[in-house]
Amino acid sequence: MRILITNDDGINAPGLAVLHQIAVDLAGESGEVWTVAPAFEQSGVGHCISYTHPTMIAQMGTRRFAAEGSPADCVLAGLHDVMKDCPPDLVLSGVNRGNNSAENALYSGTLGGAMEGALQGITSMALSQFFGPGNNTADDPFEAASAYGASTIRKILAAAPSNHAAYNLFYNINFPPVVASNVKGVRSVAQGFRSGTRFTVEPHTSPSGRRFLWARGGNQQIPTAENTDAAANLDGFVSVTPMRADLTAHDALEALKAIE
Numbered sequence: 247m248r249i250l251i252t253n254d255d256g257i258n259a260p261g262l263a264v265l266h267q268i269a270v271d272l273a274g275e276s277g278e279v280w281t282v283a284p285a286f287e288q289s290g291v292g293h294c295i296s297y298t299h300p301t302m303i304a305q306m307g308t309r310r311f312a313a314e315g316s317p318a319d320c321v322l323a324g325l326h327d328v329m330k331d332c333p334p335d336l337v338l339s340g341v342n343r344g345n346n347s348a349e350n351a352l353y354s355g356t357l358g359g360a361m362e363g364a365l366q367g368i369t370s371m372a373l374s375q376f377f378g379p380g381n382n383t384a385d386d387p388f389e390a391a392s393a394y395g396a397s398t399i400r401k402i403l404a405a406a407p408s409n410h411a412a413y414n415l416f417y418n419i420n421f422p423p424v425v426a427s428n429v430k431g432v433r434s435v436a437q438g439f440r441s442g443t444r445f446t447v448e449p450h451t452s453p454s455g456r457r458f459l460w461a462r463g464g465n466q467q468i469p470t471a472e473n474t475d476a477a478a479n480l481d482g483f484v485s486v487t488p489m490r491a492d493l494t495a496h497d498a499l500e501a502l503k504a505i506e
Contacts, residue, residue: 247277250334250363252320254291254342254355257283257312261341264388265373268395269338278309280334282324284355285312290461293318293358293491303327317359325366337363338399340373340419341391345466347376347420347475347485348438353445357418361491364416369406371399371417376479378423378467393426394484395419401432402486413490420487422479430482437487438470438477 249269253262262283269279282303294316301315303323311328313320317339325333339359346354356372363370375381375391386392402417409415418437422429443464450458470476475485 256287271396282320291355318362321362337370342374345376346374364414376423380424390421418487433478433483438474
């Protein structure tokens with residue numbers, strides 16, 4: 247198996263090293279793992295691409311490249327430049343430092359990389375490690391992802407339905423905020439919603455008197471509804487959520503027939 251990996255925390259992030267080991271396990275002795283990751287952190291950029299300016303790319307080692315762009319840029323660079331003569335069988339994005347459950351999925355550059363892979367027709371998955379009291383101070387806070395990453399991906403690949411939709415599936419995988427020994431299993435669940443939790447901004451004034459705004463997230467320890475991602479994660483389960491880039495609210499179409 248030939249695998250392309252990326253992330254949004256940057257090419258030197260510890261989560262990318264965890265993902266590389268997961269990918270090596272999956273690829274096997276005869277496989278290949280290629281890395282095209284952002285040169286600098288790109289958290290929160292979603293599925294953006296550098297449409298109005300070029301992306302510089304540099305080789306950092308064997309099958310290892312850094313691009314000055316978003317995760318989606320990196321996937322485009324991997325598919326159409328770095329690996330254009332040997333396209334990957336699988337695109338993996340992560341392992342993100344922090345969860346991409348619930349509303350976080352809408353902002354996530356990690357998911358943006360997986361979404362771009364799916365739009366390009368490649369089986370793609372985003373991996374994120376939830377942080378909380380159960381793993382914040384652990385020697386290895388990515389332990390759950392390290393221990394369960396490869397096996398979870400294999401299960402998805404074995405069970406994944408045939409994809410006949412115009413928008414290909416991609417998968418959002420979140421590892422619970424616990425050490426590996428406390429992981430209870432894997433659950434296939436819907437994307438949830440943390441009630442009352444939203445991104446906000448916090449103003450600060452610099453020493454020079456200029457005003458700056460810092461984006462702040464909400465409480466990540468609030469569970470979502472039953473059988474959804476953050477609820478499963480906070481209960482100790484790895485969550486797997488199948489997704490598509492189709493943003494249509496299909497449940498609202500019938501009501502809008504009245505405007506025709």
